[in-house]
Amino acid sequence: LPRVLSGIQPTAGSFHLGNYLGALRQWVALQETAEAFYCVVDLHAITMDWDPEELRRNTLTAAAQLLALGVDPERSTLFVQSHVPEHVRLSWVLECVARFGEASRMTQFKDKSQREGTAGSSVGLFTYPVLQAADILVYRADEVPVGEDQRQHLELTRDIATRFNGRFGDTFTLPAARIPEGAAKVLDLQAPEKKMSKSLPPAGCVFLLDDPKVTAKKIRSAVTDTGREVVADPVGKPGVTNLLTIHSALSGRSVPELEEHFAGRGYGDLKKELAEVVTDFLTPVRERTQELLDDRAELQRVLARGAERAREVAGRTVREVYDRVGFLPAA
Numbered sequence: 001l002p003r004v005l006s007g008i009q010p011t012a013g014s015f016h017l018g019n020y021l022g023a024l025r026q027w028v029a030l031q032e033t034a035e036a037f038y039c040v041v042d043l044h045a046i047t048m049d050w051d052p053e054e055l056r057r058n059t060l061t062a063a064a065q066l067l068a069l070g071v072d073p074e075r076s077t078l079f080v081q082s083h084v085p086e087h088v089r090l091s092w093v094l095e096c097v098a099r100f101g102e103a104s105r106m107t108q109f110k111d112k113s114q115r116e117g118t119a120g121s122s123v124g125l126f127t128y129p130v131l132q133a134a135d136i137l138v139y140r141a142d143e144v145p146v147g148e149d150q151r152q153h154l155e156l157t158r159d160i161a162t163r164f165n166g167r168f169g170d171t172f173t174l175p176a177a178r179i180p181e182g183a184a185k186v187l188d189l190q191a192p193e194k195k196m197s198k199s200l201p202p203a204g205c206v207f208l209l210d211d212p213k214v215t216a217k218k219i220r221s222a223v224t225d226t227g228r229e230v231v232a233d234p235v236g237k238p239g240v241t242n243l244l245t246i247h248s249a250l251s252g253r254s255v256p257e258l259e260e261h262f263a264g265r266g267y268g269d270l271k272k273e274l275a276e277v278v279t280d281f282l283t284p285v286r287e288r289t290q291e292l293l294d295d296r297a298e299l300q301r302v303l304a305r306g307a308e309r310a311r312e313v314a315g316r317t318v319r320e321v322y323d324r325v326g327f328l329p330a331a
């Protein structure tokens, strides 16, 4: 079986529709055909300002949402990144293999360091993609299901792995990004030139745990384009195209089929129907997440089992890497 690894940050509140359609939907689907490792990346969550109590709560809520969306801990290994110290043990070695220049080219660092400036950003924000490379390489993953915005981090991961293998012998598998065909980049509902993101104002972002009334209102208030016809046109009609993409991803109907379905009807009809499609999907996810959060002890047990399984695999890689780079065995 091919091996798959992916991670998601435990963000405040809940995940959003971009996370689900770009990445998490693939996580769930891949469990059927791959040996999957999925982690909540709490170490990555402290690269920018954070609150300790909130982080703990967000980590549990993240795990509960993943289970509610269909990640099955019997079939895949679900764990919290900080529970598996091998990620950090490998990350240091990779930091010494990665080049300052290549890390400096990461556009996500450039974006995320804008607020505090480069000098005021944490060193961890800069080395963030190297820790991400360690997350992937420590499991020798073949594929990494992610949205479009992670493509550059995956290229860096491959470059680091190639350099390591060339210098120390074949150790790492070169992972491929697995980016979905539709919905690889879900756009903000209020600013459809930007990707949907928790860091933009909430009106444009559909959070999975929003109240259904709030979800419906956000969709009904989405920015649409000039003209009246419901047709996909990413350049001329980014807003309408985004709504069609979301509809298609959730309803399983192709975009041409939807264009046909909405022929002769206006944007209002599209929004009304989409609001239903989205809330019908999210309502059970929301309820299930709440149920899972009500039994915190069970949730912790699931995560502990996941971490134990992950450590077996990750431990083998780190032992091999530490030997290859010349560290003296402890015993």
Ligand code: TYM
Pocket: 005, 006, 007, 008, 009, 010, 018, 019, 020, 021, 022, 023, 024, 041, 044, 131, 132, 135, 136, 144, 145, 146, 147, 148, 149, 150, 183, 184, 185, 186, 187, 195, 196, 197
């Ligand atoms: P994160 O937590 O920002 O996002 C999680 C996943 O959601 C995808 N995504 C989107 N997809 C489509 N449209 C959008 N608007 C949208 N917004 C987010 C992201 O591409 C991602 O797949 N660095 C990663 C976390 C990470 C990771 C890893 C991923 C850490 N280690 C190892 C893969 C493998 C991140 O910040 O994702």
